[in-house]
Amino acid sequence: MIDGKKILFSGMQATGTLTLGNYLGALKNWVTLSNEYECYYSVVDLHSITVRQDPEELRTRARNLLTLYIAAGLDPEKNCIYYQSHVSGHAELAWILECFTYVGELNRMTQFKDKARKHADNINAGLYTYPVLMAADILLYQADVVPVGSDQMQHLEITRDIAGRFNSLYGDIFTIPEPYIGKAGARIMSLQDPEKKMSKSDENPNASVYLLDEPSVIMKKFKRAVTDSEGCIAYRDEQPGIRNLIDIYCAATDKTVDEALKEFEGQGYGTLKTAVGESVVAILEPLQKRFKELSEEKTYIDSIIKKNAEKAEATAQKTLKAAQEAVGFPARM
Ligand code: ATP
Ligand code: LTN
Numbered sequence: 001m002i003d004g005k006k007i008l009f010s011g012m013q014a015t016g017t018l019t020l021g022n023y024l025g026a027l028k029n030w031v032t033l034s035n036e037y038e039c040y041y042s043v044v045d046l047h048s049i050t051v052r053q054d055p056e057e058l059r060t061r062a063r064n065l066l067t068l069y070i071a072a073g074l075d076p077e078k079n080c081i082y083y084q085s086h087v088s089g090h091a092e093l094a095w096i097l098e099c100f101t102y103v104g105e106l107n108r109m110t111q112f113k114d115k116a117r118k119h120a121d122n123i124n125a126g127l128y129t130y131p132v133l134m135a136a137d138i139l140l141y142q143a144d145v146v147p148v149g150s151d152q153m154q155h156l157e158i159t160r161d162i163a164g165r166f167n168s169l170y171g172d173i174f175t176i177p178e179p180y181i182g183k184a185g186a187r188i189m190s191l192q193d194p195e196k197k198m199s200k201s202d203e204n205p206n207a208s209v210y211l212l213d214e215p216s217v218i219m220k221k222f223k224r225a226v227t228d229s230e231g232c233i234a235y236r237d238e239q240p241g242i243r244n245l246i247d248i249y250c251a252a253t254d255k256t257v258d259e260a261l262k263e264f265e266g267q268g269y270g271t272l273k274t275a276v277g278e279s280v281v282a283i284l285e286p287l288q289k290r291f292k293e294l295s296e297e298k299t300y301i302d303s304i305i306k307k308n309a310e311k312a313e314a315t316a317q318k319t320l321k322a323a324q325e326a327v328g329f330p331a332r333m
Contacts, residue, residue, distance in 0.1 A: 001038075008037035009143035009177070011044040011084065014062035015051060016200030020209040020280060021188035023072070023287075024251040025149035029182035031073040033147055039079040040141050040312060041069055046084045046091060047134070050127040051119055064291075067301060068211060071291035076304040084137065086309035089316035093136035094129070096323055100166050101132050105158055111151070118201075135159035139174045140316045147180040150187050151197060170326035174319070188248060191225040194240035212288055215281045222277035223270075233264045233272055242269070245276045252279040 001007070010030060012022060030041060043065045048058060062083060069081050084090050106112065109131055116123045126133075134155050138146055139162075146156055156179040163174040190196045192207040202208050209221055227241040235243050235257050246260050249272075255263075264272050294301065325331065 003038065005036070005038040006144040007142055007175070008033055008039045008145050008147065008180075009042070009138050009141045010040075010147050011042035011047075011137060012065060013044050013048045014058060014065045015048050015053070016061070018065065018068060018211045019188075019198050019200045020211070020248065020284075021149070021198035022200065023211055023284075024188050024248065025182070025186060026147065027069070027072045028251070029147050029180070030069075032182075033145075033180070034074055034079050037145065039074075040143070040315075041074060041079055041081050042084045042137060042312075043069075043082070044084045044134075044137065047130060050124065050130050051115070052122055063301075064295075066305070067294050068287075068291060070301075070304070071287050071294055073287075076308065080308045080311050081304065082308040082312045083305065086305075087140075087312045087316050089140055089313070089320040090133065090136050093140055093316075093320055093323060094133040096327060097136055097139070097162055097166070098129055098132050099327075100169075101129075101135075101158070101162055105161065106131065109154060109158070111155070131155045131158050132162070135162045138177050139163055140319045141312075142175040142315075142319060143177045144175055145180045146177050147182065150181055153179060153181070166323075166326075173322050173326050188251070189240065189244040191221055191244075194226060194244045209280060211284060212291065213284075215285065218281050218284065219274070219277040222273045222280070225273060227269050231269075233261065233267060233269070235261060242272070245272055249276045249279055252276075252283050 010026065012018070012026065018027070030039070033039065043062050045058065045062050048062075066081060066083070070076050074081060106128055112128060112130065115127055119127070135158060138159050148156065156177065160176050163176050167174055167176075188198045190198050190202060190207040191209070192204050198208045200208065200210075206221055206224055209218055213221070222245075225241060225245060227245075228239050230239055230242075233242055233246075235246055237243075246257060249255070249260050250257055264275070
């Protein structure tokens with residue numbers, strides 16, 4: 001608790017350009033939650049290098065991601081928005097926690113299996129221990145809640161297991177975090193293959209709407225979205241493409257599925273696609289405008305980066321010290 005508020009931690013990787021899935025599944029909820037919680041939102045660049053990155057590109061993307069957090073509506077005076085690599089405690093706590101994590105647990109992580117398949121030429125140890133670094137992120141700030149998309153649930157569970165194990169050996173060092181999965185937009189699917197989640201690393205650019213796509217491009221991508229030959233607008237497993245479009249529409253407009261179904265009753269797929277496209281353009285246009293403006297305010301963004309890294313560091317150090325002492329490291333003089 002800080003000032004009577006519970007603590008929230010979340011982060012995103014600076015790999016690729018953010019998609020509508022990242023926005024509706026995560027970022028949009030972050031903004032809503034930021035009034036209620038004391039929030040830490042990190043650009044998790046340590047996680048990014050588990051997959052090979054071009055150094056200059058990574059730096060640019062990380063900066064853009066941090067700027068997008070603010071452009072999406074997170075006030076950097078109230079929310080601690082910072083680069084993970086600026087706070088060395090993440091890596092230090094991750095090492096300690098690795099010694100309390102079993103390889104059997106890591107072997108069960110589906111994201112590792114997926115990424116290992118995708119990057120078969122670079123199955124590095126960091127990719128394997130990625131969930132432990134994520135646990136360190138969360139536990140360092142004693143987070144009560146962690147908003148993530150449903151694909152991250154398994155990582156939250158392992159975080160809780162590691163924290164519980166550590167606490168049962170050494171006393172209450174870590175807060176056990178709860179996941180927060182927003183109702184709308186929990187899992188936005190690819191526009192080209194609605195059985196697969198929309199992902200920023202998808203090779204097909206038509207599969208994802210990127211947050212900085214021009215309105216005309218957004219409309220075109222929705223027009224090309226894969227649907228089915230049923231010809232009726234319903235929300236059911238047999239029509240994953242249509243269901244995904246309705247999910248996107250509901251998440252973008254804050255309407256319920258029933259409201260949306262009523263609205264589109266008897267309409268054709270073309271009408272639905274146009275309406276969904278327009279609802280997405282309506283939320284992304286102001287975000288893009290703000291992003292452009294902020295990108296020009298270099299000194300302002302630099303000062304945010306510095307100030308928030310210091311704030312994050314101070315909190316992280318407290319937990320790190322407690323964990324170091326708990327396992328038996330000598331105190332520094
Ligand atoms: P990558 O393709 O690089 O693995 P990604 O697009 O899956 O990336 P992450 O960086 O892993 O995105 O996720 C950032 C946040 O966005 C997480 O909280 C994740 O749960 C959420 N998220 C990612 N994709 C989706 C999606 N399709 N629908 C809903 N939420 C999503
Ligand atoms: N693994 C997450 C990103 C991430 C994260 C975190 C999310 C790293 N550390 C801590 C929440 C809390 C992802 O791939 N989306």
